[in-house]
Amino acid sequence: xxxxxxxxxxxxxxxxxxxxxxxxxxxxxxxxxxxxxxxxxxxxxxxxxxxxxxxxxxxxxxxxxxxxxxxxxxxxxxxxxxxxxxxxxxxxxxxxxxxxxxxxxxxxxxxxxxxxxxxxxxxxxxxxxxxxxxxxxxxxxxxxxxxxxxxxxxxxxxxxxxxxxxxxxxxxxxxxxxxxxxxxxxxxxxxxxxxxxxxxxxxxxxxxxxxxxxxxxxxxxxxxxxxxxxxxxxxxxxxxxxxxxxxxxxxxxxxxxxxxxxxxxxxxxxxxxxxxxxxxxxxxxxxxxxxxxxxxxxxxxxxxxxxxxxxxxxxxxxxxxxxxxxxxxxxxxxxx
Amino acid sequence: xxxxxxxxxxxxxxxxxxxxxxxxxxxxxxxxxxxxxxxxxxxxxxxxxxxxxxxxxxxxxxxxxxxxxxxxxxxxxxxxxxxxxxxxxxxxxxxxxxxxxxxxxxxxxxxxxxxxxxxxxxxxxxxxxxxxxxxxxxxxxxxxxxxxxxxxxxxxxxxxxxxxxxxxxxxxxxxxxxxxxxxxxxxxxxxxxxxxxxxxxxxxxxxxxxxxxxxxxxxxxxxxxxxxxxxxxxxxxxx
Numbered sequence: 001x002x003x004x005x006x007x008x009x010x011x012x013x014x015x016x017x018x019x020x021x022x023x024x025x026x027x028x029x030x031x032x033x034x035x036x037x038x039x040x041x042x043x044x045x046x047x048x049x050x051x052x053x054x055x056x057x058x059x060x061x062x063x064x065x066x067x068x069x070x071x072x073x074x075x076x077x078x079x080x081x082x083x084x085x086x087x088x089x090x091x092x093x094x095x096x097x098x099x100x101x102x103x104x105x106x107x108x109x110x111x112x113x114x115x116x117x118x119x120x121x122x123x124x125x126x127x128x129x130x131x132x133x134x135x136x137x138x139x140x141x142x143x144x145x146x147x148x149x150x151x152x153x154x155x156x157x158x159x160x161x162x163x164x165x166x167x168x169x170x171x172x173x174x175x176x177x178x179x180x181x182x183x184x185x186x187x188x189x190x191x192x193x194x195x196x197x198x199x200x201x202x203x204x205x206x207x208x209x210x211x212x213x214x215x216x217x218x219x220x221x222x223x224x225x226x227x228x229x230x231x232x233x234x235x236x237x238x239x240x241x242x243x244x245x246x247x248x249x250x251x252x253x254x255x256x257x258x259x260x261x262x263x264x265x266x267x268x269x270x271x272x273x274x275x276x277x278x279x280x281x282x283x284x285x286x287x288x289x290x291x292x293x294x295x296x297x298x299x300x301x302x303x304x305x306x307x308x309x310x311x312x313x314x315x316x317x318x319x320x321x322x323x324x325x326x327x328x329x330x331x332x333x334x335x336x
Numbered sequence: 337x338x339x340x341x342x343x344x345x346x347x348x349x350x351x352x353x354x355x356x357x358x359x360x361x362x363x364x365x366x367x368x369x370x371x372x373x374x375x376x377x378x379x380x381x382x383x384x385x386x387x388x389x390x391x392x393x394x395x396x397x398x399x400x401x402x403x404x405x406x407x408x409x410x411x412x413x414x415x416x417x418x419x420x421x422x423x424x425x426x427x428x429x430x431x432x433x434x435x436x437x438x439x440x441x442x443x444x445x446x447x448x449x450x451x452x453x454x455x456x457x458x459x460x461x462x463x464x465x466x467x468x469x470x471x472x473x474x475x476x477x478x479x480x481x482x483x484x485x486x487x488x489x490x491x492x493x494x495x496x497x498x499x500x501x502x503x504x505x506x507x508x509x510x511x512x513x514x515x516x517x518x519x520x521x522x523x524x525x526x527x528x529x530x531x532x533x534x535x536x537x538x539x540x541x542x543x544x545x546x547x548x549x550x551x552x553x554x555x556x557x558x559x560x561x562x563x564x565x566x567x568x569x570x571x572x573x574x575x
Binding site: 048076086089098145 | 338339342343346350353354414415416417418419420421422423424425426573574575
């Protein structure tokens with residue numbers, strides 16, 4: 001339904017997308033993740049037909065966006081970031097205008113507008129000026145405008161941006177319902193949302209695809225993290241304890257930093273982050289036993305199950321990228 | 337060219353959703369009315385709209401850039417151009433649609449001036465010759481085509497509508513007064529300056545002469561600028 005094949009795009013000297021390839025199937029909700037400057041927007045703009053690739057090919061509903069732009073674009077609904085709208089128009093007028101622009105036949109146009117307005121909870125504001133609407137309502141107008149011509153492919157950039165929690169839940173439900181016979185690509189910074197909503201996650205950084213799989217596959221590939229606050233019983237030797245953790249089975253990476261915010265409470269205490277290898281068992285008992293044997297005082301030991309965010313951060317670290325928004329920690333933490 | 341009509345209609349109605357559109361028409365009508373009362377309805381004067389058309393031509397000089405400046409600049413600034421360019425409407429249809437919307441606005445602005453023509457026919461002892469009147473309106477339309485074409489191109493180049501206005505205004509002034517330094521220039525340059533200058537062509541229309549070359553000149557400017565604006569939109573796809 002959507003095919004991106006060896007696509008390259010540069011803006012001057014900046015190579016925004018390098019050799020990106022993936023395919024999306026009908027009924028699939030895919031999430032596109034990446035830090036700012038990763039090439040997300042450039043990628044979705046190329047799929048939407050706003051930009052043309054320097055090299056490679058983009059197919060939408062089987063049509064090349066460069067060779068058959070009009071047919072490709074008519075098969076696609078696109079909600080750009082920041083939801084650009086004509087603020088002087090009324091909601092109903094805007095939706096009718098979009099329906100005409102996307103050549104919705106006259107006899108079903110009214111029905112299409114009503115359907116989109118109802119699905120996006122706009123029934124009570126159809127006669128209001130868009131400029132007078134709240135951000136949440138504008139987002140819904142943009143969403144209705146993207147789906148009223150019943151496109152086979154929907155690309156939504158931050159679809160729940162500006163919505164209240166109830167509307168977010170309803171929008172997620174709407175996206176799930178719409179995806180039954182459509183291909184959907186969602187760009188979002190809210191990783192738990194992508195984890196909950198998407199069948200597939202594409203992580204890009206530096207214009208390249210770094211990870212591709214279901215959220216379950218990706219999180220399975222990441223290891224659990226253990227946060228340990230400990231110190232030597234007598235003289236502090238953090239290096240010895242770091243080596244102790246590192247020698248435990250299934251342990252991958254070990255990092256440390258001074259524990260706590262108040263120095264008076266944290267003299268000598270250090271927090272270690274132990275990243276377990278993928279597929280390893282629960283290491284808390286091993287860690288506690290090793291500490292007891294070696295005379296290390298434990299103040300805290302907690303485990304964090306692998307999350308998409310953890311995987312995302314690992315990928316970004318490996319890619320040498322700096323993530324711009326470490327919010328929305330969907331941490332599934334369990335205190336030891 | 338599917339979608340052209342939809343874009344033209346939206347563009348035309350957008351002028352009337354903002355106070356600026358009504359203000360432009362009101363100011364134009366006021367100034368045109370003053371000119372008509374003072375110069376055309378002069379007691380003992382000839383039943384001619386010549387002065388009215390001459391002043392209207394000058395009034396188009398700031399009006400057309402003001403009408404055209406927001407055609408694309410606003411869309412670029414607000415991001416709606418992205419939504420427009422991802423619709424199944426070709427850039428050519430978008431450009432022509434917007435241009436026709438602007439021409440529609442100029443038509444709405446000029447339409448009430450037919451009242452002045454009717455008034456002249458009513459009060460004149462000798463009915464005015466319709467030829468120069470038709471010629472005058474044709475000239476205003478051709479001027480609008482050229483001016484709005486330039487404005488459309490300027491607007492497609494920048495997200496700053498004020499800049500688009502200024503560029504259009506100076507381009508028009510350049511074309512209007514291109515022939516001014518012609519006498520000082522060597523012969524080949526002089527020929528080119530006269531050829532590109534709007535001034536002499538407007539003078540011919542004012543005399544009631546419709547020269548096909550002049551018509552082609554104005555339409556040519558409009559078509560060239562619309563093609564260039566279409567290319568500008570296409571270039572945006574290449575980043």
